Amino acid sequence: MAKFFTSEAVTEGHPDKICDQIxxxxxxxxLANDKDGxxxxxxxxxxxMVFVFGEMTTNHYVDVQKIVRDTVTKIxxxxxxxxxxxxxxxxxxxxxPQSPDIALGVRxxxxxAQGAGDQGMMFGYATNETKEYMPTAYLLAQKLAYRLAExxxxxxxxxxxPDGKTQVTIEYDDNFKVKRVDTVLISSQHxxxxxxxxxxxxxxxxxxxKIIPKELLDNNTKYLFNPTGRFVIGxxxxxxxxxxxxxxxxxxxxxxxxxxxAFSGKDPSKVDRxxxxxxxxxxxxLVAAGICNRCEVELSYAIGISEPTSVAxxxxxxxxxxxxxxxxxxxxxxxxxPKGIIEHLxxxxxxxxxxxxxxxxxxxxxxxxxxxxxxxxxxxxxxx
Numbered sequence: 001m002a003k004f005f006t007s008e009a010v011t012e013g014h015p016d017k018i019c020d021q022i023x024x025x026x027x028x029x030x031l032a033n034d035k036d037g038x039x040x041x042x043x044x045x046x047x048x049m050v051f052v053f054g055e056m057t058t059n060h061y062v063d064v065q066k067i068v069r070d071t072v073t074k075i076x077x078x079x080x081x082x083x084x085x086x087x088x089x090x091x092x093x094x095x096x097p098q099s100p101d102i103a104l105g106v107r108x109x110x111x112x113a114q115g116a117g118d119q120g121m122m123f124g125y126a127t128n129e130t131k132e133y134m135p136t137a138y139l140l141a142q143k144l145a146y147r148l149a150e151x152x153x154x155x156x157x158x159x160x161x162p163d164g165k166t167q168v169t170i171e172y173d174d175n176f177k178v179k180r181v182d183t184v185l186i187s188s189q190h191x192x193x194x195x196x197x198x199x200x201x202x203x204x205x206x207x208x209x210k211i212i213p214k215e216l217l218d219n220n221t222k223y224l225f226n227p228t229g230r231f232v233i234g235x236x237x238x239x240x241x242x243x244x245x246x247x248x249x250x251x252x253x254x255x256x257x258x259x260x261x262a263f264s265g266k267d268p269s270k271v272d273r274x275x276x277x278x279x280x281x282x283x284x285x286l287v288a289a290g291i292c293n294r295c296e297v298e299l300s301y302a303i304g305i306s307e308p309t310s311v312a313x314x315x316x317x318x319x320x321x322x323x324x325x326x327x328x329x330x331x332x333x334x335x336x337x338p339k340g341i342i343e344h345l346x347x348x349x350x351x352x353x354x355x356x357x358x359x360x361x362x363x364x365x366x367x368x369x370x371x372x373x374x375x376x377x378x379x380x381x382x383x384x
Contacts, residue, residue, distance in 0.1 A: 002171055002172075003171065003172040003173075003174075003176075004169055004170065004171055004172070004182060005135070005137050005169070005170050005172065005254075005255070006137055006167060006168065006169040006170075006183075006254075007135065007137035007138035007141045007167070007168060007252075007253025007254055007255070008141055008165060008166065008167040008168075008248075008249060008253065009138070009141035009142045009144065009145040009165070009166045009167075009249055009253075009358070009359070010145060010164065010165050010166075010246060010249055011145045011146075011148050011149050011162065011163065011164040011165070011188075011357075012075050012149055012162065012357040012358075013075050013076060013077065013149075013161065013162020013163040013164065013189070013234070013235055014163055014164065014165065014235075014241070014246075015045055015046075015163070015235060015236045015238075015239050015240060015241025015242075016241045016242055016243075016245040016246045017241070017246065017356065017357055018043075018045050018071075018072065018075060018077075018235070018236065018241050019042075019043035019044065019045055019241045019242055019243040019244075019245075019264075020043075020243055020244070020246065020250075020264035020265075020356040020357070021071050021075065021264075021353060021356045021357060022043040022045075022050065022052065022067065022068055022071050022072075022243075023041045023042060023043045023052075023243045023264045023265030023356070024264045024265060024352040024353040024355065024356040025067050025070075025071045025353045026039065026041050026052065026056075026062060026064065026067055026265065027039045027041060027264075027265055027266070027267060027350075027352050027353075028350035028351070028352050028353050029060070029062055029063075029067055029350070030056065030058045030060055030062060030267070031267070031348060031349060031350045031352075032350040033058075033060035034058045034059050034060040035348040035349075036348070037056070037057065037058035037059075037060065037267065038055070038056065038057040038058070038098045038267055038269060039054075039055075039056050039058070039265065039266065039267045040054045040055045040056070040098070040265065040266055040267075040270065041053075041054040041055075041056060041095070041243075041265035041266075042054045042242070042243045042244070042265055043241075043242070043243045043265070044240065044241065044242050044243075045084070045236045045240065045241040046236050046240040046241070047083050047084065047236055047237045048083070048084065048085075048088070048089060048090060048236075049089060049090045049091075049092065049236075050068050050072075050089055050090070050091050050092070051091075051092045051093075051094070052064050052068065052091070052092070052093045052094075052095065053093065053094040053095060054095060054096075054265065055095070055096055055097060055098045055099065056095050056096075056097065056098070057097045057098040064091065064093050064095075065091050068089065068091045069086045069087065069089065069091070070086075071353075072084070072086035072089065073086040075162050076152065076153070076161070076162040077162055077235060082161065082162075082234075082235060082237065083233065083235065083236065083237025083238075084235045084236045084237055113306040113337065113339065114269070114306060114337070114338050114339040115302075115303065115304035115305050115306050115338065116271045116275075116301035116302060116303055116304065116305060116306070116338050117269045117270040117271060117272075117303065117338070118261070118270060118271060118272065118301070118303050119300075119301060119302050119303045120259050120260070120261055120271065120272060120300065120301060121259040121298055121299070121300040121301075121310075122259045122261065122271060122272065122275040122276040122278075122279050122298070122299050122300070122301075123251075123256055123257045123258060123259055123276065123279055123296060123297065123298050123299075124256075124276060124277075124278070124279025124280035124281065124282055124283040124284075124296070124297045124299075125251075125252045125255060125256030125280065125283055125294075125295065125296045125297075126280070126283035126284040126286070126287040126288075126294070126295050127255070127287065127293065127294045127295075128287050128293050128294070129177070129178055130362075132362040132363075132364070133283075133284045133287055133288065133362065134252070134361060134362035135252055135253055135255040136168075136170050136178050137168045137169065137170040137253055137255075138168075138252055138253030138254075138255060138359075138362075139362055140168045140170075140181070140211065140212055141166045141167060141168045141253065142166075142358050142359045142362075143211045144166040144168070144184070144186060144207060144208065144211050144212075145164065145165070145166045145358060146358045147206075147207045147210060147211050148160065148164045148166070148186070148188055148207060149162075149164075151206050151207060156206055157202050157203075157206055159190055159191035159193070159194045160188055160189065160190055160191075161188075161189035161190060161191070161234060161235075162189065162234070162235060163188075163189040163231075163234030163235045163238070164186070164187060164188040164189060164234075165185075165186075165187045166184075166185065166186050166187075167183075167184075167185035167186075168181060168183070168184055168185075168212075169181070169182040169183040169184075170182065178216070180216055180217070180218055180220075180221070181212055181216045181217055181221050182220075182221065182222065183221070183222045183223075183224065184208055184212065184221065184222070184223050184224070185224040185225075185227070186203050186207065186208070186224070186225050186226075187225075187226050187227070187228075187231055188203065188225075188226065188231060189231050189232065189233075189234035189235065190226075190231060190232065191232075192232045196225070196226060196229055196230070199225060199226060200223070200225040200226075203225050204223060204225070208223065243262065243264050243265050244262025244263070244264060244265070245262075247260070247261075247262050247263075249359075250262075250263055250264075250359065250360050251276070251359075251360065251361065252361070256296050257296060257298070259272070259276070259298075261273075261276070263276065263355070263356075263360060264352070264355075264356050268338075268341075268342045268345075268347035268348060269338060269342070271299075271301045271338060271341075274338060274341045274342055274345070274347055275299045275301060275308075275338075275341060276360075277341070277345060277347070277360070277369075277370040278299065278334065278335075278336065278341045278344075278345065278370065279297040279298070279299050280297075280360075280361050280370050280371075281334070281345065281369075281370040281371070281372070281375075282297045282330055282334050283295040283296065283297045284370075284371065284373065285373055285374075285375040285376055285379060286313075286326065286330075286379060288373045288376050289375075289376040289377075289379040289380050289383070290380075291315075291319055291321060291326060291379060291383055292315035292316075292318045292319035292321075292326075293315075293316075293318035293319075294315065294316045294318050295313065295314070295315055295316075295318075295319075296313070296314045296316075297311075297312070297313050297330070298310070298311070298312040298313070298314075299311055299336065301338075306337040306338060306339065307336070307337060308336050308337075311327050311330055311331060311336065312327065313326045313327055313330065321383055325383065326383070329379060329382045329383050332382060333375050333378050333379060333382065334375070345369040345370055346369055347369075349367070351367040351368075354367070355368070
């Protein structure tokens with residue numbers, strides 16, 4: 001029986017992604033000048049307006065206005081006719097210091113080990129079905145979204161506009177091996193003078209066929225381009241945006257569990273972000289070591305407490321080792337306290353804006369330290 005799985009992605013001009021980028025650009029500005037700054041920054045955008053709010057404690061002056069306008073300009077919203085123009089936005093702010101009650105829990109001194117910035121559970125996932133150790137549908141959807149931005153910016157398809165979404169459906173065989181691409185869906189904002197026929201032709205030739213391996217496409221693959229027939233009004237002029245509303249797009253496309261906590265705008269003392277990065281790091285190294293073919297790692301924390309309240313692993317019956325054995329190895333190899341995670345992955349750096357689009361995982365960027373495979377040999381030694 002055929003098995004299908006679908007994942008989606010969005011471009012940097014999608015309203016929610018605009019907000020993620022602004023929040024992470026503010027975080028980067030703080031960390032570049034104050035590595036111990038605390039940030040929990042949210043952004044809302046709508047027609048002609050950006051509202052930045054949240055909590056921030058830092059000794060650095062943050063020029064929110066400039067950061068917002070620079071970010072929106074780089075995305076490509078630079079004309080009034082788009083309904084969202086970097087030079088003519090109303091930028092509002094409502095930022096308070098971090099709660100002193102939370103600050104008590106995340107301090108690191110001689111009397112108190114740095115605790116988690118909140119309670120919750122975080123998940124990491126890896127699979128050997130791609131060289132990036134990511135699910136195929138998700139990886140292809142993200143690459144299609146990135147390609148949409150690329151052909152817009154380099155002039156290949158100059159009539160495209162910043163907003164867009166992609167979706168890929170993969171068919172698996174009975175052994176959970178990728179068989180083929182069943183459906184490709186792309187919705188891209190465009191100039192009103194471009195016909196749907198031209199758009200469909202160009203999106204297939206310049207986006208789909210440049211990204212999806214030809215061996216995964218066949219005569220039965222379905223292509224859906226702007227299914228409503230028109231996508232001229234887009235971005236915040238069509239739909240409001242909010243930081244943290246694309247948590248599945250940010251992670252594994254629905255292939256794995258999600259604890260519910262968003263990433264963008266949060267400094268690494270927030271385990272929503274840092275522990276999710278560590279869980280991915282653990283899962284990827286386990287799969288790369290051949291311990292299992294698929295792996296999901298769960299870490300949970302209590303606010304103000306340094307050690308995780310639980311560590312769990314699911315190998316989906318793809319390992320010769322028991323899950324108890326794997327958890328024991330995880331605890332020996334990987335630092336799991338908030339301070340240990342931050343130091344090991346070197347997270348107090350201004351690296352976050354580039355994580356806010358096209359996925360936090362599966363990207364071979366040296367700043368994405370959680371993607372390193374430097375624990376493979378140690379895991380193999382322990383799990384012989």
